[in-house]
Amino acid sequence: MQTLELARIYERQGYYEDAFEIYSFLCMQKTDNQESFNEISAGLKRMEKKIKKKGHEVQGAYPEENISRLCEKWLTLMVLKHRFDKFKKVKSRLLQR
Known part of the structure; x- marks a missing residue:
């Protein structure tokens, strides 16, 4: 659900990278509404300035450029899930004794 309203909310809450990603996605979509x-x-442009001001690099305006970063996040989550599953198994074995 990448909407203009969600981008605005992220922006107000200070999640500039997330807002930037949504604005980038929306920019790539074809819209006939010039105001939007x-x-x-x-x-x-606002998110670029705010991200640079915070000292972060802008990831790029196109989703294809974010694939490696997203893959890294996905792999990290998979490793954490695997560790958590192993922990649950060990815990259940210890509780059975």
Whole structure:
């Protein structure tokens, strides 16, 4: 659910990278509404400035450029899930004794 409203919420809450990703996604979508397109473009520019001000690199305006970062996140989550599952098995064995 990548919507303009969600991007605005992330922006207000200070989640600039997440807002930037949504604005980028929306920018790639075809829209006939010029007002929405202008707001999306302005949002992208604001997020770029805020992210750079925080000292972070902007990941890129296109989802393809974020694939390696997303894969890394996915792998990290998979490892954590595996560890958690092993922990649950050990815990259940200890409780059975």
